[in-house]
Amino acid sequence: MAKTVASAVPTLLKEIRTALDARADEKxxxxxxxxxxxxxxxxxxVRTSAVKSIAKELFAKxxxxxxxxxxxxxxxxxxxxxxxxxxxxxxxILDRFRRDFQPSLLVHLEKxxxxxxxxxxxxxxxxxxxxxxxxxxxxxxSVVRKWAKLKSPGRRxxxxxxxxxxxxxxxxxxxxxxELCELLLNEDHPALVAxxxxxxxxTTKVDAKAVQDFLFRxxxxxxxxxxxxxxxxxxxxxxxxxxxxxxAQAGIVxxxxxxxxx
Numbered sequence: 444m445a446k447t448v449a450s451a452v453p454t455l456l457k458e459i460r461t462a463l464d465a466r467a468d469e470k471x472x473x474x475x476x477x478x479x480x481x482x483x484x485x486x487x488x489v490r491t492s493a494v495k496s497i498a499k500e501l502f503a504k505x506x507x508x509x510x511x512x513x514x515x516x517x518x519x520x521x522x523x524x525x526x527x528x529x530x531x532x533x534x535x536i537l538d539r540f541r542r543d544f545q546p547s548l549l550v551h552l553e554k555x556x557x558x559x560x561x562x563x564x565x566x567x568x569x570x571x572x573x574x575x576x577x578x579x580x581x582x583x584x585s586v587v588r589k590w591a592k593l594k595s596p597g598r599r600x601x602x603x604x605x606x607x608x609x610x611x612x613x614x615x616x617x618x619x620x621x622e623l624c625e626l627l628l629n630e631d632h633p634a635l636v637a638x639x640x641x642x643x644x645x646t647t648k649v650d651a652k653a654v655q656d657f658l659f660r661x662x663x664x665x666x667x668x669x670x671x672x673x674x675x676x677x678x679x680x681x682x683x684x685x686x687x688x689x690x691a692q693a694g695i696v697x698x699x700x701x702x703x704x705x
Contacts, residue, residue: 448512448513448516451508451509451513452513452516452517452520453520455501455505455509455513455517456517456520456521456524456529456533458501459497459498459501459521459529459532459533460526460529462497462500462501463487463489463494463497463528463529463532464487466489466490466493466497467487467488467489468488468489468490469488470488471488471489471490472486472487472488473488475488475527479561479562479563481560482527482560482561483525483557483558483560483561484525484526484527484530484558484561484564485525485526485527486526486527486528487526487527487528489528491531491563494528494531494532494535495535497532498531498532498533498535498536499535501532501536502535502536502539509536510540511540511543511544514533514536514537514539514540515537515548515551517533517536517537518530518533518534518537518551518555518572519551519554520533521533522554522555522557522558525558527561527563527564530558530564530567531563531564531567534567534568534571534572535567535571537571537572538571538572541571541575544575544576544579545579546576546579546580546583548572548576548579549573549576549577549580549583549586552568552572552573552576552586553586555568555572556568556590556598556601559590559595559597559598559600559601560595560597560598561597562596562597562600562634564597565597565598565600565601565604566600566604568601569600569601569602569603569604569605570604570607573587573601573604573605573608574604574605574606574607574608574611575608576605577605577606577608577609578608578609578612578614581608581609581614581616581619584606584609584616584619584622584623587602587605587606587623588602588622588623588626590602590605591603591623591626591627592626596632596634596635599627599630599632599635600632600634600635600638602623602627603623603627603635603638603639603641603642604638606619606620606623606642607641607642607645609646610642610645610646610648610649611645614649615649615650616649617646617649617650617653617654618653620642620645620646620649621646621653621654621657623642624639624642624643624646624657624673625657625661627639628661628664628665628666628669628670629664629665629666630666630669631666631668636666636668636669636672637672639669639673640668640669640672640673640675641673642673643657643658643669643672643673643674644672644673644675644676647676647677648676651676651677651678654673654674654676654677655677655681655685658670658673658674658677658685659685659688662685662688662689662692663692667689667692667693670685670689671685671686671689674686
């Protein structure tokens with residue numbers, strides 16, 4: 444099997460690159476680079492929709508010779524080459540083997556996480572690979588916590604996306620999810636504000652009381668934007684009480700009170 448995988452990966456990568464080069468556009472490349480000028484990966488200038496189409500076509504063409512082990516090795520090889528669109532295509536292909544994912548995939552993710560400094564790659568790897576991999580072995584949350592403590596916004600975003608697996612599709616690991624939120628409750632990066640708030644909302648569906656206690660406890664020092672957005676799934680009375688507390692701390696006078704004092 445190892446020999447088959449080793450011989451298949453270079454061929455698959457070559458096919459991916461040929462298809463990407465055919466759809467590359469300089470204006471698109473410049474636009475992508477301008478959004479993330481310090482990205483650790485090279486950009487060819489291929490739209491995400493085109494990358495997905497290429498991955499879909501190659502997957503259909505290569506079956507049944509293309510299997511889970513080959514797909515993992517394909518991402519490994521693409522990560523080494525550090526070309527955004529090649530990595531995105533390889534991740535798309537691996538995602539199609541989600542039913543075959545194994546807990547050992549987290550070992551590979553520790554290497555792939557280096558490129559999550561690129562937010563687009565963080566989004567793709569986090570939602571398509573890291574989350575379902577963590578779902579297979581929630582005890583590996585320590586790996587995800589490590590990402591959450593790094594300076595890179597992309598790797599912290601990877602951690603948030605991975606942690607969503609703890610409280611979705613029937614899993615009820617609310618304590619672990621809130622421990623991760625605790626590390627990221629002062630984020631001000633827009634992607635992370637939205638990501639942490641989303642994780643809190645998902646966790647509320649699993650354990651509303653735990654989230655309520657968490658939000659009120661951290662209302663003193665957490666980012667109010669995260670707290671407000673993250674409280675959306677609390678019942679209306681408790682959410683109103685939290686927002687009133689946040690407003691009071693911020694010195695915001697309720698509209699009704701202002702009108703009554705005129």
